[in-house]
Amino acid sequence: MMGSIPIVVIPVVMGLWVLATIGTTVETWSDNSPLSDRLGLLTFLIPNWNFFAPHPGQYDYHLLYRDKLSDGEVTAWTETTELTDTPQRLKWLWNPNLYPSKGLFDAGQELTKRLATPEEPIDIDDEPEESEGGNLQPIESDDHLLTIQYMMILNYVSKMDHRDDAEKTQFMLMRSSLRQDDATPMFVSNFHKL
Amino acid sequence: MIGIELTTFMTVPEIDLETAVRLITVLTGLHLLYSSAELYSVRRQYGVGGFMSWKVVSVYVGNIRGISLLSPLLGRFPTLILVRFCLGGALIGIGALGSMLPLYQVVLPVAVFVALVLDVLVIVRHPAGLSGAFDMSLVTHAGLFVATAMPNNRTIQLAGILFIATQGILGYFLAGVAKAIGKEWRTGEALEMVLSTKTWGDDRLYELIQSHAWLKRIVGGKIVLFEVLFPVVLFVDPQIVVAIFAIGIIFHVVNAVVMGINSFVIMFPATYPAIYYANQLIPWTIV
Numbered sequence: 001m002m003g004s005i006p007i008v009v010i011p012v013v014m015g016l017w018v019l020a021t022i023g024t025t026v027e028t029w030s031d032n033s034p035l036s037d038r039l040g041l042l043t044f045l046i047p048n049w050n051f052f053a054p055h056p057g058q059y060d061y062h063l064l065y066r067d068k069l070s071d072g073e074v075t076a077w078t079e080t081t082e083l084t085d086t087p088q089r090l091k092w093l094w095n096p097n098l099y100p101s102k103g104l105f106d107a108g109q110e111l112t113k114r115l116a117t118p119e120e121p122i123d124i125d126d127e128p129e130e131s132e133g134g135n136l137q138p139i140e141s142d143d144h145l146l147t148i149q150y151m152m153i154l155n156y157v158s159k160m161d162h163r164d165d166a167e168k169t170q171f172m173l174m175r176s177s178l179r180q181d182d183a184t185p186m187f188v189s190n191f192h193k194l
Numbered sequence: 195m196i197g198i199e200l201t202t203f204m205t206v207p208e209i210d211l212e213t214a215v216r217l218i219t220v221l222t223g224l225h226l227l228y229s230s231a232e233l234y235s236v237r238r239q240y241g242v243g244g245f246m247s248w249k250v251v252s253v254y255v256g257n258i259r260g261i262s263l264l265s266p267l268l269g270r271f272p273t274l275i276l277v278r279f280c281l282g283g284a285l286i287g288i289g290a291l292g293s294m295l296p297l298y299q300v301v302l303p304v305a306v307f308v309a310l311v312l313d314v315l316v317i318v319r320h321p322a323g324l325s326g327a328f329d330m331s332l333v334t335h336a337g338l339f340v341a342t343a344m345p346n347n348r349t350i351q352l353a354g355i356l357f358i359a360t361q362g363i364l365g366y367f368l369a370g371v372a373k374a375i376g377k378e379w380r381t382g383e384a385l386e387m388v389l390s391t392k393t394w395g396d397d398r399l400y401e402l403i404q405s406h407a408w409l410k411r412i413v414g415g416k417i418v419l420f421e422v423l424f425p426v427v428l429f430v431d432p433q434i435v436v437a438i439f440a441i442g443i444i445f446h447v448v449n450a451v452v453m454g455i456n457s458f459v460i461m462f463p464a465t466y467p468a469i470y471y472a473n474q475l476i477p478w479t480i481v
Binding site: 056151 | 232233235236239242243244245246247249250251253254258314317318320321322323324325326329330332333336337340344347349350353354356357360361364365367368369372373375376378379384386387388389390391392393394395396397400447450451454455456459
């Protein structure tokens with residue numbers, strides 16, 4: 001009797017795993033994710049079989065940072081390319097920088113999505129509107145501040161080279177593609193103490 | 195006469211469950227080996243000032259029961275990756291030697307179980323940045339463990355192998371359906387969008403499809419068609435199955451050359467032996 005339990009339980013578990021895979025993949029095609037929310041930590045185990053679909057990745061993300069100095073002056077933006085430099089030759093064979101590069105892409109997508117509200121949805125494929133006077137303003141909402149994506153980027157830029165008199169740092173995500181002439185700012189953080 | 199010779203030449207062998215298991219083991223071992231080498235080469239990103247610093251990631255996953263116990267291990271991620279690299283080599287050896295290896299029936303499930311645990315840890319350690327090949331590795335090791343843990347129970351073995359086959363087929367089919375419902379893929383724009391990036395694209399190919407708009411519609415359409423129709427692999431003659439697998443491998447190699455997604459080249463075909471075995475279980479074919 002006990003010996004027959006695995007014969008029933010294991011195929012059932014495998015079947016449920018397949019159903020969860022279908023369910024969580026399909027729900028990413030819409031804005032709601034009730035199944036993923038219910039699965040909680042189990043989502044670590046559930047694959048998502050959307051590759052560049054329904055909407056393909058169409059931009060490269062760029063990470064820039066600047067510092068506020070002790071006298072109040074703000075430095076010019078510096079781009080850090082360590083995460084985004086992917087080799088063009090032999091990338092079919094050896095492409096380790098795709099991990100941090102895709103990591104920044106995933107983080108950028110998530111942070112941009114979080115800026116959307118039910119009243120003002122943001123289509124991440126749309127061009128962002130320029131702020132008044134063309135100046136970059138940090139976003140007003142603070143929902144994103146404790147997200148893992150925000151903290152990962154902030155931690156990373158905080159450990160970059162800074163001037164000795166730098167007191168605070170701020171990062172910006174820009175995106176570009178060959179279809180655009182210029183890179184576009186997508187996300188500007190608050191200033192944070194170094 | 196020529197027809198007979200051609201038929202003989204084209205005959206593809208049946209594979210038994212044991213052979214399927216060994217082939218999958220070798221292929222997942224290869225994936226562990228080179229993906230670990232790649233991850234190890236960017237180990238700076240897992241250190242204190244790195245993009246994937248454990249100091250940050252642990253705030254979000256370190257409190258999860260079970261994972262908190264593994265926190266010292268996850269904090270030394272490059273060491274974990276070295277273990278994963280060695281395990282990849284071990285799996286290749288185990289799969290290649292098969293029952294010639296002493297205690298094969300014990301060593302194999304133990305090694306596969308460790309690989310499965312390492313897959314989970316790698317996924318937990320990466321809130322962003324991993325490709326679908328790591329998901330495929332996880333479900334393949336899960337199925338492989340089930341298929342090897344109880345070697346005398348055919349029902350359980352079948353459940354494991356069919357699980358791998360199903361996930362392998364879904365990997366193509368669901369991605370194909372997702373593309374088919376996306377406007378960008380239907381119009382072919384998606385191809386142009388992807389190729390216009392530095393991360394996944396290629397500037398020469400981007401210029402090529404810009405100057406030949408019909409190309410993006412045809413190639414985009416063929417990709418969607420191949421992925422959506424992939425499940426027919428279960429219901430066709432084994433010779434056609436091999437042809438479909440060949441197209442699949444070419445598809446992944448082209449993706450690796452153009453887009454740099456090299457981890458799919460081995461990890462998706464790693465499910466092919468299970469799919470091939472599942473095809474043999476179906477007593478009828480449509481072609």
